[in-house]
Amino acid sequence: MTLLDQIDKSKLPTHLAVIMDGNGRWAKQKGLFRTMGHEKGSKAVQEIVEACGKLNISYLTLYAFSTENWKRPKLEVELLMKLLVASLRKEIKTLQENDIKLNAIGNLESLPKKVYKELLDVIKKTENNSRMTLTLALSYGSREELTKTVQEISHKVKNNLISPENIDETVINNHLYTQNLPDVDLLIRTSGEQRISNFLLWQIAYAELYFTETLWPDYTKDHLFEAILNYQNRERRFGKTSEQLKE
Ligand code: IPE
Ligand code: IPE
């Protein structure tokens, strides 16, 4: 039986998020420039997006560039941005063929104009697709998102549009970049690092975390299926007891 056959299609994570890490180390191990790791990494993105679409995952969110990644050497940042434009242009076909809608979260206005324009273009072209929502986290940082949320809600309080007593979790949710997405069910991080790196702090409150040593450029469908199988063998209790779940 293949790994795919073993997956229970009725127990898939609704929202899968991935911290795609290890491109630089992959390249270094092979004596290549870091940028080659990013190029190979973008091929892995293609494979995983297609696999998730075929599997019927409803929401896939990929951490592609963090607010902190702006601190990297200028040349690396420039290449990552170029790669993004090239991938968006290339991927539009895969997105259309697989009925995938593109979405983006993060401080998008801080992206170079060319990237921003290309992104909006692909988002527009795929807006009527409905099999899966692919969200790219670009210039995304959870603390920036939460800060923006607090500012927006404070303005509403100041203008008497909402009273402080009425600020609840739903109000907060509705001000996040992820307002149209459900909570994350499974978060995968590749490359052996076991940290969150400012990704979706609010949204992963009850996510199952899965860490793997595999470097992102080496990540294949089968690695993804292994992670999903592992997820399906966990008991998600959400604060309740195991017995209560069986009632
Ligand atoms: C992930 O790979 C890609 C981005 C963060 C843009 P890295 O570039 O972080 O690879 P390592 O962690 O240096 O190996
Ligand atoms: C997290 O990876 C960001 C992305 C995968 C886009 P990093 O490689 O930037 O994370 P840290 O800095 O090592 O925690």
Ligand code: MG
């Ligand atoms: Mg890294």
